[in-house]
Amino acid sequence: MKHRTRIAVGPVQFRIGSSWGAPITALKRLYVGYPQDAGRPADATVRLFAARPWRRWLRPSVHIGGDYIVPDALPLPLSMGLLAAEMGMNLQVALGWRRHLLLHASAVAKDGRAVMLSGESGSGKSTLAALLGEGDWRLMGDEFTLIDPGSGDALAFPRAVSLKNEAIAEIEARVGADRLGPLLAGTPKGDIRYLIPRPDAIAAMHEPARPALLIFPRFGGAPAIERIGEGEAFVRLTEASTNYVALGEAGFGALMRLARETPAFTIAYPDSASGMAIVEHLWAEALR
Amino acid sequence: MADPQYRAAGEGALRVEPLGDLVAIFDRRSMQTHLVVAPMPEILAALEAGSCDAATLAARLANDFDLSGEGDVRAIIGERLEELAGMGLVEQV
Incomplete structure (x- = not known):
């Protein structure tokens, strides 16, 4: 071409x-x-x-x-x-992609351990990860997280972050114009503006992180946290994976391990600030 | 008409993994994942002792589990075996 x-x-x-x-x-x-x-x-x-x-x-x-x-x-x-x-x-x-199990999830990491946020478009997973990535977290990706079937580690896929609608203003208030792409107004997905991840997140993109927390966020409603069992986490993860079936038993083994070893929660939150507070709270609990 | 006989999947065909309240079964032949709850895993395990019908399987299960008060155990196990056959996890002989 x-x-x-x-x-x-x-x-x-x-x-x-x-x-x-x-x-x-x-x-x-x-x-x-x-x-x-x-x-x-x-x-x-x-x-x-x-x-x-x-x-x-x-x-x-x-x-x-x-x-x-x-x-x-x-x-x-x-x-x-x-x-x-x-x-x-x-x-x-x-x-x-066949080399890793692919999850529709954003992820951030600290001290070599990853928090994964998995949800549909509109769940706020992208916005939460972007905001956390502007704080003391390393942004691993806003859309996909890869799981290594051998080690069980999470691998980063830090493409430019796709900010949509209200999330654009939230990030514009925090970063310089040099970190943002052009505003794409009125796309089929609404307004979109791409955020370039921080240089440290790009530099660390080949460093794996150990999954420490699985969160299934839902934007809207009163703040809520609910622990879910291994079985439900497994089902949600199969739905969140785009290549689970194609990977066969390697995918089964990887998801099994992730569901068994990683504490999983569904959360609801009315705004970004409370969403971030819930993630930080669950993180503090997971470290205990 | 005699009750149908069922046989377990061959050795190594299924990977069975407990997952909290559920049991995940990966069928290596079809590459399908099945999520089941009791008594499915117990029925699969009991069938590994050899092909049999629902009544024989009920007797085998009664050795390991207290099935009193479970109603018509033979009929229930017959239905579950049919469902397992539908999933391809057991085979009607």
Whole structure:
């Protein structure tokens, strides 16, 4: 393809190609601080291409492709090319990765131990991880956490954090403009702005962390904490994994161990401050 | 008509892992995960002593568990065996 770049996030080396220059330029800016290793073979390929050759000029709209495609994925206008690239990177990892168990979960770490927050879009897992990552936690990732089937360790996947809607203002108040991508207003997911993780989080992205706490957050309602059993944690984790079935017994073993060895809780919280306070409280309890 | 006979999965076919109140069973043949509760794991274990029908299995289980007050044990075990066969965890002979 005409425009291309390579980006290494945690254990995944992406090769990204695009019919247009703009999304690649925007990606290069977001990932400028990430380690470069152009000699390493690519693990996943993302392609952003025009639906018909002439559409590249006439009414540019971006189709997302790569090693895996979702047939009914909607094309996005070129102004959202960065979103398309990020969605493409997510998609390739979610569908194609086999080396680790992939969990739809954000994660932060301290002293080599990880807190994982697993939930659907809108649960606030991304926002909580981003806010904690601006404090004394190391951000491991806002969307996916990888579990090593051999060791049981959590591995970081610190892509640029996808801030949505109200979360954008919360983070804008805390970080400089140099850490933020352009505002993508009115996307199918609402307003989106990417946050570049702190340099220390990027530098530590190859350091594994021991899972210490599993949290299933729900945004809204009065603050609540409920301990859940190993069985329920296991079921929720199978639902949170995009490649559990593909991994076969290795995935079964990894999830089993995670559910058995890691205290798990569901929480509800009305705002970010109380969500962060609950995470800190559970962390203090887990350390006892 | 005689009660159906059931046989356990072959040795090593199932990986059975207790998980709190549940038991997770990974079937290496189908690569499927099943989550079950009592008495399913107990029935699977008792069937490993050899293929049999529900009445024989009820007698085997009565050796290890107090089944008094459990109603028609033979009928209940017959239903559970049918369900286990539906999941592919046991096989009707």
